[in-house]
Structure formats: C-alpha cells, structure tokens
Amino acid sequence: MSVLVIAEHDNTELKVATLNVVAAASQIDSDVHVLVAGGSAQAVADEAAKIAGVTKVLLADSPALADALAESVAEQVLAVAGDYSHILFASTAGGKNVAPRVAAKLDVAQVSDITAVVSADTFERPIYAGNAIATVQSADATKVLTVRTTSFDAVAADGGRAEVSTLESVSDIGRSKFMGRELAKSDRPELAGAAVVVSGGRGLGSAENFKILDPLADRLGAALGASRAAVDAGYAPNDWQVGQTGKIVAPQLYVAVGISGAIQHLAGMKDSKVIVAINKDSEAPIFGVSDYGMVGDLFEAVPEMVTTLQ
C-alpha cells in the first residue's frame, strides 16, 4: 500500500519540511504520494511533483482549505485516508494541529515526532524532552505519524516527475473562522530550517541587550533563537524559543550565548552539528554538550567575534 505525505506550504510555495517528511516516508515504502490541500495552490502541487521519490501528487484546491483550518484539512485527509497504510505530517505547528484529528477519526493511535523508522510499524520517538528515546510499535491499520524534520535529511527538491491529480475538495465546516495572521517579517532565515542559529539566553539581561546578537547573526547569515528563560523574561519573542516546547533545530552551527543549558533547551538543539557556547559560568551545563566552549563575558566576546569574522 502507498504512503501519504501531507505537504506543508503557504499556498504559494512548498516548505522545506515536506522534503524531510518525504525522506521518512521513503524509508517506509517506495510509493510516496503527496497531498497538497490549499487554496489556489496549483504552484505548490507542481513543486511537489518534482520532489525526488514522489510518485503522485493529490491536489485539493478550494477556498475552504486556503487558511489551513484543522477541521477542513483533516476532513480532506480523511477523504483519501483509506488508500494509504501510513499518513505522515511534519511535526510543525501545522502538522501537529491536524494529525491527531485524523488519527482520532480513523480510531488509530498517532505516533508523534518520530526520529527514526525502524520498520513499517515500529518507530523511535523522544519522550521526556528528549531525555529518553522510546521505540514504539503500532498494531493499528493506518499509521498516523508526525515526523521530526531535523532527524531526516531532506530529499532533493527536483528530479521527480509525478503526475498531479485533482481531488474533490471538502466544503467549509463553518464552526471555525480564520480572522487573520501576523507573520514576523525578517530578512533572516527561518529558525527551524536555518543552517546557522545564534541563540541568546537569560545572560543577555534585557531585550535591549539582545540586539547585541544582531551583527553576529548578520555576519553568519544566521537565524536568531532564544532560550525559554529569555522568552519568559520578555527579551525575545516566543517564536524564537528553541527547546522541548519550542522549536527543535539541528543547524550546522549553533551558537549559544548566555544560555546555561537547561534540559528543556538542550532537547531543542543537541542534534546540531557544531555547538558553540559562550557563558561566564564555567560550570554551565551547556558546556557539557558544546564542541567549543568559551568562558567569558558575552558583551565583550560577541562584538569581538563579529570583528574577528570580518
């Protein structure tokens, strides 16, 4: 039986997370289909058709799906669910919102945030903020999975030539209405997929001081992140939060500035390729996971780093 990947997109372009999920799906079965549920999303479907390893793209295009309301997207997935052994979502805010609705309607368990495919019915997933890894087996007829994108290397965005077929779209359920969206505008890369992340913690001391990280992020082409302590203290916006309950990141380079390294934070970044920590406390737990640690005053070290990198 084929496996279905639910595309992550904004009606204009496909999000990279979809490529990571296709990678996970390909480990389960070679017949990988992608569902694009959106409004005026033909371009997304065309893009999905080019993904390496995708054999078919289903496009459900309707104003009722344009705002990605969980109720409508879940109905659309359920309309085709019977054809698939596995249904995979990215473990993003969008995927996490919809997947459990689909699982509950199918009366199957969901396996959240898988980090490895052991076999078609057995998966690894982190529990307790990544302090333990559980191997779980599902006996249910359909496996509904959310995929931790950082655990699977993205497949190529082109090379595939899948056909795009159009589905009949579900109608608006009408109990939930989209009122508006405020997306933070930034010239920086998106935190979840950035190759370099510069994160600040409570050591920064204030929202004003947090700006000291800007030149370093500019120099490195990095996304900005923050620890939960910094977010709670109001130094940084919530969507910068890296950790168990925030974003999970695994960039090539992660620079932790003034972050002590609470387990909740480490859970969100410890799969980074290279970790740099700058902290004045030589006993900070962050040094236990960093490749390169520097004990010192961040207010001197960060500007000096910017100069040295020039």
Add this chain to the structure above:
Amino acid sequence: MKVLVPVKRVVDYNVKVRVKSDQSGVDIANVKMSMNPFDEIAVEEAMRLKEKGTVTEIVAVSCGVTQCQETLRTAMAIGADRGILVQTDEELQPLAVAKILKGIAEKEQPELIILGKQAIDDDANQTGQMLAALLDWPQATFASKVEVADGKAQVTREIDGGLETLELTLPAIVTTDLRLNEPRYVTLPNIMKAKKKPLETVAPGDFGVDAAPRLKTLKVVEPTARSAGIKVPDVAALVDKLKNEAKVV
C-alpha cells in the same frame, strides 16, 4: 457557562528522569510528581474567565492512578469548583484519554474545554485535537490569547513564524501554549478550601471506553550522549577553530 479542564499528573519538570536498566521505561518511583505545566496554564485561564464573569463553573478532570486526586486538589486550589477522577491503574494513551473525556463532555455539557497543548512526559501533543475530532467540535491549539463572548471564542494561536487568530463557535476546544498566562501561586487558604470541594471518582468503563493501549513500547533507552568538546581561551581561538577545524564559517 461551564468549562472543563483536563489535568495530567506527570513527573515534575525539574526532575531529570532516568531510564530503567531493563529498558522497560523511565524510573518514576519516588520521583516528585506535579501537574503538567501546560495544564496549570489551562486551569489558570479558566479561572481568569471565571473572574471576568464569563464562566460560572470550572470542572477539573484527571485520568489515571488514585494519586491523581492530588493533581485535582491543586486544580481546585487554583480555582476549579469540583473534580472528577477517572481512576485506572492501566497505562492510558492519548486516544483513550480523548475517548474518556468525550464521555465526560457528553455528560457535563461544557461549552469550552481547555487543555494543555502537550504533557511533558510523553510529549504527544494529541489529546486536545483528538477530543475535538471525536466531539466534532472546532479547535484552536497553542493559544496565546483567549476571549469568550456571545457564544464565540476568539483565540490567538502560536504558529510557525508568528500568530494567527481564529473565531470558534462554541462549544469548542482550546489548547494552551506557554504565553497564555502565568499561573498564580497557590495559597494555603486556597489549598485548605480545595480539600472541601467535591471530588467524584469514576472508571473508564463508565463511559464504555476500551482504554487498552494501542501502541506497544518495545524499549526505552538513553539518547546517545553528546560528548563535551573543548574549551577555547579566547575569541581568536574560537573563530580559528570554527574556520579551520569545524569548517562551518
């Protein structure tokens, strides 16, 4: 209107859990247990709606072992009016909990159910959405702001890269994100008062729910540890390592 708030008893967030040597799970014997932090935010939000006069009754529900009574008492100390313990010693997974909660919702007829977005033990992030699907109710997950008026809930939610606002027709499901509120400290007089509030005990079978786990845990292991690297003396040495050894800048 009535609000239902499910609360889960979990290992306290300050405890670093240890994996059992036989790989059957994590060791939770003699470990401090607390209310799941996101559920505490849910109780607090219900209480704030009550203080505004929107909500008239808050019913807290917990599913699990007898000791979940303590979690319910905490919810009642924050402000819940009464508690329902769905008692079982069996392992409960999110789908089973959602089915039990559906049974309770059908009996209690709340207009709003506020849940934590995820529990910090299994990190599943499923129950609220599953319950919404089973009841065929609209949902707003990861809420950072909730306003209720005229049979509607206007909810601002945290999404990747920003915020979005939805308007739900009640009855509806809301799941909480960290920013929604900061739960109040529980005071001693309120703890004493909570002891006198009604607490009813029921069983999963009372709602005709087969609560048997669907997922089988084959093993639980420690994550592969990341070994500590080196300390560098100054910024020059750091940048040199990044350029020439790690080759990441």
